[in-house]
Amino acid sequence: MDEDFYIALLYKRLDQRIEPEEQSQLEDWLQRSEDNQLMADGIEKAWQAGGRYQKPITVDLDAEFDLLEQRIEADEATKQAPRIQSRSRDNAQRFVIGWRIAASIALLVIAGWLASQWMGGSAVEWQQARTTGGKMELALEDGSKVWLNDQSLLEYPKQYADSERRVKLEGEAFFDIAKEATRPFIIETVEGTVQVLGTSFNLRSRGKGQQLEVEVHSGRVQLSPAIEGKEALLLEAGQTGLYDPQSGQLERITDLSPNAASWHSRRLIFIDAPLSAVLEDISQHFGQDIQLANPDMANCTMINTFEKDASLEDVLNAIAIVFQVEHQINDTDDAIVLKGGKCR
Amino acid sequence: MSKSTPTDEQLLERIQADDKAAFRLLFDRYYRYLLVTVNNVIGQPDLAKDAVQEVFFTFWKKRQDIHIKSGVKPYLRRAVLNRAFNFLKSRKLESMEGPDLPDREDESPDPQKQLESADLELIIQQAIDRLPEKCRLIFVLCRVEGLSHKEIAQQLDISTKTIENQMTKALKLLKEAVQPYVSKGLLSLILLLFY
Numbered sequence: 237m238d239e240d241f242y243i244a245l246l247y248k249r250l251d252q253r254i255e256p257e258e259q260s261q262l263e264d265w266l267q268r269s270e271d272n273q274l275m276a277d278g279i280e281k282a283w284q285a286g287g288r289y290q291k292p293i294t295v296d297l298d299a300e301f302d303l304l305e306q307r308i309e310a311d312e313a314t315k316q317a318p319r320i321q322s323r324s325r326d327n328a329q330r331f332v333i334g335w336r337i338a339a340s341i342a343l344l345v346i347a348g349w350l351a352s353q354w355m356g357g358s359a360v361e362w363q364q365a366r367t368t369g370g371k372m373e374l375a376l377e378d379g380s381k382v383w384l385n386d387q388s389l390l391e392y393p394k395q396y397a398d399s400e401r402r403v404k405l406e407g408e409a410f411f412d413i414a415k416e417a418t419r420p421f422i423i424e425t426v427e428g429t430v431q432v433l434g435t436s437f438n439l440r441s442r443g444k445g446q447q448l449e450v451e452v453h454s455g456r457v458q459l460s461p462a463i464e465g466k467e468a469l470l471l472e473a474g475q476t477g478l479y480d481p482q483s484g485q486l487e488r489i490t491d492l493s494p495n496a497a498s499w500h501s502r503r504l505i506f507i508d509a510p511l512s513a514v515l516e517d518i519s520q521h522f523g524q525d526i527q528l529a530n531p532d533m534a535n536c537t538m539i540n541t542f543e544k545d546a547s548l549e550d551v552l553n554a555i556a557i558v559f560q561v562e563h564q565i566n567d568t569d570d571a572i573v574l575k576g577g578k579c580r
Numbered sequence: 581m582s583k584s585t586p587t588d589e590q591l592l593e594r595i596q597a598d599d600k601a602a603f604r605l606l607f608d609r610y611y612r613y614l615l616v617t618v619n620n621v622i623g624q625p626d627l628a629k630d631a632v633q634e635v636f637f638t639f640w641k642k643r644q645d646i647h648i649k650s651g652v653k654p655y656l657r658r659a660v661l662n663r664a665f666n667f668l669k670s671r672k673l674e675s676m677e678g679p680d681l682p683d684r685e686d687e688s689p690d691p692q693k694q695l696e697s698a699d700l701e702l703i704i705q706q707a708i709d710r711l712p713e714k715c716r717l718i719f720v721l722c723r724v725e726g727l728s729h730k731e732i733a734q735q736l737d738i739s740t741k742t743i744e745n746q747m748t749k750a751l752k753l754l755k756e757a758v759q760p761y762v763s764k765g766l767l768s769l770i771l772l773l774f775y
Contacts, residue, residue: 239752240748240749240752243748243751243752243755244744244748246751247744247747247748247751274759275755275759278755278756278758278759279751279752279754279755281700281755281758282704282707282751282754282755282757282758283723283751285700285701285703285704285758286704286708286719286723286724286750286754287723287724288701288704289620289704289705289708289720289723289724290616290620290705290724291616291619291620291623291705291709292705293615293616293619293625293628294625295611295612295615297607297608297611297612300607300611300629300632300633301604301607301608301611303633304607304633304636304637304640305600307633307637308637308640308641311637311641
């Protein structure tokens with residue numbers, strides 16, 4: 237007797253599609269032996285329990301919704317500004333050293349222009365904080381804190397307007413902004429403004445025609461280029477926004493280097509970081525051009541954390557031990573050059 | 581309906597008025613249900629999550645164009661099932677009409693061990709997961725998701741006869757998984773524990 241034939245009939249019965257003659261055929265078969273009855277029982281149990289089948293899966297509602305929101309916001313921003321791109325920063329592109337010196341010169345040049353732009357016709361009384369040869373910590377009227385990096389200028393009103401808290405920055409600063417739902421905190425730079433919807437971030441304005449960079453550490457930040465009609469980019473914690481006025485490109489970078497604001501945290505962390513990226517972070521942190529003589533070394537990785545008091549000398553010595561490199565100062569441009577060495 | 585729990589239709593109306601909070605409520609209401617549905621069908625958690633993300637993303641993006649006749653839940657369910665079918669089509673399940681692949685050679689579960697957990701749901705769940713993929717898929721679509729033979733045939737481009745055969749095969753294999761307990765008179769005991 238063909239077992240499959242009766243299983244098919246049992247299925248039809250369970251699915252309530254069995255014809256009367258099939259029904260009697262099935263009943264005859266069931267009467268025939270206890271085994272048949274047992275098999276029918278088994279099929280029925282399998283049918284019942286199988287109906288409650290659920291493949292296990294973990295659900296994290298909040299994380300999934302966050303992801304969804306990010307996609308929606310990115311999509312809406314893209315719709316408004318078609319040139320936004322999303323990409324990862326590659327090491328070759330990151331290996332740019334010495335911008336800080338160039339930027340500070342550029343800032344001096346544009347300072348006069350800024351003064352005329354910002355001061356003209358304004359009834360607000362402005363205060364200035366300027367750093368030359370050091371960093372400065374500022375407490376603003378609303379409880380916000382600003383750490384101003386060297387060679388930077390922050391202008392802020394003695395008293396904010398009712399509708400907004402507006403300040404102006406040249407150079408680089410880390411902002412920890414007090415939350416005020418009704419008064420957005422707005423930072424003007426020459427190439428664009430940053431409107432804060434949340435809390436802390438690092439802002440680097442290199443000057444007129446130079447790249448503007450915002451690294452968001454917590455909360456949300458809106459970056460708006462200083463060009464009419466150019467739409468804003470909404471950034472989330474862990475994201476960096478880059479605006480290049482030369483090309484007009486507004487970019488979102490999603491992998492924030494742990495050392496992006498090392499000058500503020502005064503700690504350098506490297507976890508399996510390629511040497512090229514390590515040197516870039518160190519260069520930025522100490523404001524010292526460091527070059528690698530042997531390009532084969534660029535992808536050697538290291539794990540290390542340098543705490544607050546580490547000097548450039550300490551850091552270079554640590555690297556020298558790890559990779560067996562020697563460092564010497566280049567006479568022509570004062571850059572430190574690392575020579576020789578091998579990956580571990 | 582109390583004020584604190586808006587109906588799906590009220591939520592839809594608010595969503596169409598760009599209310600993100602209403603969107604979040606709808607998301608919370610149906611995310612799990614939709615994820616389980618699509619994961620049951622395609623059986624790959626990451627792809628299932630992507631599919632549900634897509635559905636909600638599109639739902640928000642096209643919110644102004646959405647016209648729902650039969651209810652928000654069936655609409656969303658239909659949307660994720662369509663995604664699942666698109667995925668299955670793109671994967672070109674080895675010719676549905678062709679011969680079955682050999683059954684997976686997973687080591688058979690030790691009935692005694694399974695019994696210790698005394699969980700019939702789990703036994704069946706594992707047995708379903710061990711079915712040949714084509715067989716599992718058709719069982720889930722028919723029995724778990726309750727789709728008609730006609731629709732499954734259309735979506736997977738197979739005959740209703742194939743579906744009938746695959747269901748028979750599935751029930752036979754699943755019966756074998758529960759049979760040890762039936763023949764030893766244990767299933768009734770297990771069932772007592774669970775019903």
